[in-house]
Amino acid sequence: xxxxxxxxxxxxxxxxxxxxxxxxxxxxxxxxxxxxxxxxxxxxxxxxxxxxxxxxxxxxxxxxxxxxxxxxxxxxxxxxxxxxxxxxxxxxxxxxxxxxxxxxxxxxxxxxxxxxxxxxxxxxxxxxxxxxxxxxxxxxxxxxxxxxxxxxxxxxxxxxxxxxxxxxxxxxxxxxxxxxxxxxxxxxxxxxxxxxxxxxxxxxxxxxxxxxxxxxxxxxxxxxxxxxxxxxxxxxxxxxxxxxxxxxxxxxxxxxxxxxxxxxxxxxxxxxxxxxxxxxxxxxxxxxxxxxxxxxxxxxxxxxxxxxxxxxxxxxxxxxxxxxxxxxxxxxxxxxxxxxxxxxxxxxxxxxxxxxxxxxxxxxxxxxxxxxxxxxxxxxxxxxxxxxxxxxxxxxxxxxxxxxxxxxxxxxxxxxxxxxxxxxxxxxxxxxxxxxxxxxxxxxxxxxxxxxxxxxxxxxxxxxxxxxxxxxxxxxxxxxxxxxxxxxxxxxxxxxxxxxxxxxxxxxxxxxxxxxxxxxxxxxxxxxxxxxxxxxxxxxxxxxxxxxxxxxxxxxxxxxxxxxxxxxxxxxxxxxxxxxxxxxxxxxxxxxxxxxxxxxxxxxxxxxxxxxxxxxxxxxxxxxxxxxxxxxxxxxxxxxxx
Amino acid sequence: xxxxxxxxxxxxxxxxxxxxxxxxxxxxxxxxxxxxxxxxxxxxxxxxxxxxxxxxxxxxxxxxxxxxxxxxxxxxxx
Numbered sequence: 001x002x003x004x005x006x007x008x009x010x011x012x013x014x015x016x017x018x019x020x021x022x023x024x025x026x027x028x029x030x031x032x033x034x035x036x037x038x039x040x041x042x043x044x045x046x047x048x049x050x051x052x053x054x055x056x057x058x059x060x061x062x063x064x065x066x067x068x069x070x071x072x073x074x075x076x077x078x079x080x081x082x083x084x085x086x087x088x089x090x091x092x093x094x095x096x097x098x099x100x101x102x103x104x105x106x107x108x109x110x111x112x113x114x115x116x117x118x119x120x121x122x123x124x125x126x127x128x129x130x131x132x133x134x135x136x137x138x139x140x141x142x143x144x145x146x147x148x149x150x151x152x153x154x155x156x157x158x159x160x161x162x163x164x165x166x167x168x169x170x171x172x173x174x175x176x177x178x179x180x181x182x183x184x185x186x187x188x189x190x191x192x193x194x195x196x197x198x199x200x201x202x203x204x205x206x207x208x209x210x211x212x213x214x215x216x217x218x219x220x221x222x223x224x225x226x227x228x229x230x231x232x233x234x235x236x237x238x239x240x241x242x243x244x245x246x247x248x249x250x251x252x253x254x255x256x257x258x259x260x261x262x263x264x265x266x267x268x269x270x271x272x273x274x275x276x277x278x279x280x281x282x283x284x285x286x287x288x289x290x291x292x293x294x295x296x297x298x299x300x301x302x303x304x305x306x307x308x309x310x311x312x313x314x315x316x317x318x319x320x321x322x323x324x325x326x327x328x329x330x331x332x333x334x335x336x337x338x339x340x341x342x343x344x345x346x347x348x349x350x351x352x353x354x355x356x357x358x359x360x361x362x363x364x365x366x367x368x369x370x371x372x373x374x375x376x377x378x379x380x381x382x383x384x385x386x387x388x389x390x391x392x393x394x395x396x397x398x399x400x401x402x403x404x405x406x407x408x409x410x411x412x413x414x415x416x417x418x419x420x421x422x423x424x425x426x427x428x429x430x431x432x433x434x435x436x437x438x439x440x441x442x443x444x445x446x447x448x449x450x451x452x453x454x455x456x457x458x459x460x461x462x463x464x465x466x467x468x469x470x471x472x473x474x475x476x477x478x479x480x481x482x483x484x485x486x487x488x489x490x491x492x493x494x495x496x497x498x499x500x501x502x503x504x505x506x507x508x509x510x511x512x513x514x515x516x517x518x519x520x521x522x523x524x525x526x527x528x529x530x531x532x533x534x535x536x537x538x539x540x541x542x543x544x545x546x547x548x549x550x551x552x553x554x555x556x557x558x559x560x561x562x563x564x565x566x567x568x569x570x571x572x573x574x575x576x577x578x579x580x581x582x583x584x585x586x587x588x589x590x591x592x593x594x595x596x597x598x599x600x601x602x603x604x605x606x607x608x609x610x611x612x613x614x615x616x617x618x619x620x621x622x623x624x625x626x627x628x629x630x631x632x633x634x635x636x637x638x639x640x641x642x
Numbered sequence: 643x644x645x646x647x648x649x650x651x652x653x654x655x656x657x658x659x660x661x662x663x664x665x666x667x668x669x670x671x672x673x674x675x676x677x678x679x680x681x682x683x684x685x686x687x688x689x690x691x692x693x694x695x696x697x698x699x700x701x702x703x704x705x706x707x708x709x710x711x712x713x714x715x716x717x718x719x720x
Binding site: 083084086087119120121122123126127202205225228231232235239241245329332333334336337345346370442443444445446447448449450 | 666667669670671672673674675676685686688689690691692693695697698699700701702703704705706707709710
C-alpha cells in the first residue's frame with residue numbers, strides 16, 4: 001500500500017500571504033464518472049457531508065470541512081462526475097451544473113482537485129487539459145494505482161508532474177495513508193494559475209506509464225489490464241445476446257422481490273410502533289379533538305412517511321450496488337433498444353428504474369441524461385412509473401375484490417399493474433416525442449466502466465442520504481397534507497346534515513366529495529372515494545388511511561383486512577353493494593395514471609424551472625386517469641363484471 | 643476508404659479516420675475519448691439494432707448508438 005505525493009513547495013516569499021489566502025480554502029473535487037471521486041471524497045472527509053448552499057446551483061453539492069495542518073481548515077466540495085466542460089449542451093445536466101459551479105465567482109482561494117483513474121490516464125488527461133486552459137489552480141489525484149501495479153505497470157508521477165506543471169498525488173484503492181498525503185499535498189499547493197502547455201493527452205499518458213520490470217515507457221497499444229480481462233469475461237456472460245437479457249430480468253426481479261420481502265416486515269414494524277404511540281397518546285389525552293389530531297393527523301402522517309422509508313432505502317442501496325459494480329451501464333446497454341421505441345435511450349434507464357421506488361429522486365437523477373429533450377421526456381413520464389406509494393392502494397384493492405382468487409392470479413395482477421405503468425410511460429413518451437418534446441435527439445454514448453467491488457461504507461452512506469432526502473422532499477409534504485386532511489375530515493360545515501350524523505358526513509371533505517359525484521359517477525366513485533382521492537391528490541400514500549377514516553376503521557394502514565371487509569359491506573341507499581370489482585378496477589386504472597404527488601410536482605418544477613411542465617403533468621395524467629377509469633368502469637359493466 | 647463503424651465486424655480493431663457529425667456531437671465524442679486517430683475494437687453489438695460496445699486503445703469502453711457509429715469512418719488499424 002503506497003501513497004506517493006509530489007508537490008512543488010510554495011515559494012518562500014509568498015508564505016505570509018499564502019497563510020492568509022489558505023483560510024477558507026475551497027477544494028473542488030472534479031473528475032470523469034467512475035474515476036473514484038466519491039471514494040476519495042469519503043476518504044478525505046471521513047464520510048461527513050452536508051449539502052452546500054451555492055447561489056445559482058439548485059442541486060445538492062456535498063461539502064465538508066477538513067482540518068489541515070496548523071489548525072487551518074479547507075472545505076471540500078464534491079461536484080457531479082463529468083467528461084468535459086467545453087462540450088456542455090444543457091445547463092441542467094451534471095456537466096452543466098459543474099460548469100456553472102466553476103464559472104461562478106468565488107471569494108477566497110480555490111483549488112480544483114481532479115481525480116483520475118490510473119488505468120484510463122489518457123482519457124482523464126483530456127479533462128485536465130480543459131481545466132488547465134481555464135487557468136484553474138489544479139492538483140491531480142491519480143487513483144486505482146494498485147490496479148496498474150497489479151499489471152506490472154507503474155505511473156511515473158514525477159514525469160507527469162513535470163509535463164503538466166501541477167502537483168500529482170498517487171493513491172491506491174484502500175490506502176489508509178491516502179488521506180494524510182492528499183491533504184498535505186493540497187495544503188502545500190502554491191494555488192497559482194496554470195496554463196495548458198502543448199502536450200497531447202494520449203501521448204503523455206503513454207510516456208509516463210512504464211513497465212515495472214523494464215522501467216521503459218510503454219509504447220504502442222497497451223494490452224488489456226487484469227481488471228479489463230475479468231470485465232471482458234463477465235461481459236461475455238452478462239451481455240450475452242440470449243443469456244444477458246434473461247439475467248437482467250432475473251436481477252431486476254430479485255431486487256423487487258427483496259423490496260417486498262425485506263421492506264414489508266420493516267414497514268409493519270414502523271406501523272406497529274406508530275400504533276403503540278397512538279394508543280399512548282389516546283390514553284394520556286383521552287378521545288378529544290387534540291388527541292385525534294395528534295394520532296390521526298400528525299402521527300398517522302409520520303407513520304405513512306416512515307413506512308415507506310425501508311422500500312426507498314432498499315431500492316436506493318440496490319441501485320447504488322448496481323452502479324458501483326458497473327452493472328447499471330450494462331443494464332442501460334441491454335435496454336437501450338427497448339427505450340428507443342419510447343423515444344428515449346439507455347441513459348434514461350437509471351431514472352426510470354429509480355422511479356419504481358420514488359419519482360422524486362428519480363427526477364433529480366435525470367441530470368445524467370445529456371440530451372435536453374430526452375431528459376424532459378423522461379421527467380414527464382416518470383410520474384407514471386409504479387412508485388412504492390401506489391402499492392398499499394393496489395394491495396387494498398386486490399385484497400378487497402380479488403381475495404377469492406388464487407395467489408397466482410393476485411400476483412399476476414400486481415405484475416400487470418407494474419407493466420401497465422410502463423406501458424403508459426411508453427405511450428406517453430411516444431406521444432410527447434412527436435409533440436411537446438419533438439426534435440432530433442443526441443445519440444447514445446455511454447461509458448461501460450470495468451466491474452468493481454463496491455465499497456460497503458459508500459453504499460450505506462448513499463442509502464442514508466436517500467432516506468434523509470426522502471424525509472426532506474417527500475416526508476414534509478405528506479405530513480402537511482395529512483394534517484390538512486385531518487382538518488377537512490373533522491371540521492363540519494355549519495348547517496350541513498343533522499347533528500346526529502357522523503362528523504365525517506358533515507365535514508368539509510364530504511361536501512367536496514359530494515360536489516364531485518356528478519363528475520366521478522361514470523367512473524364508479526362515490527363521495528367517500530372522492531374524498532380519499534382528493535386527500536391523495538397531495539400524496540397518494542394517504543389513500544388507504546383516508547379510506548379507513550371515512551369508513552371508521554382505526555389504524556387502517558395496519559388493519560387492511562377490516563378495511564377490505566368494510567368496503568365490501570358498504571351499501572347504496574337501495575341496498576346494493578356500493579363498491580364492486582368494477583369500482584376496484586376503475587380505481588386501479590386511476591391510480592396507475594394520476595400524478596397524485598405534490599412532491600413530484602415540486603421536483604418537476606425544480607428541475608424544469610418552469611410552472612408550465614408541472615401543470616402539464618398534472619393536466620395530462622389526471623385527464624388520462626379520469627378517462628381510463630371511466631372507460632374501465634363502463635367496459636367492465638358492458639362485459640358483465642359485477 | 644474503410645467502412646463506417648456500424649459495419650465493422652465484432653472482434654475487429656480499426657482506426658477512426660473521420661467523424662462526420664455536427665461540431666457539437668463531435669466535441670462530445672471527443673470529450674468521451676473517441677476522436678479521429680483513435681484505435682477502437684468492436685466488442686459486441688446489442689440485439690435488434692441496439693448499441694455497439696467498443697473499447698478504445700486506452701482501455702475505456704463505451705456503448706455507442708448505431709446511428710452514431712454510422713457517422714464514424716474507419717480505416718485499417720495497421
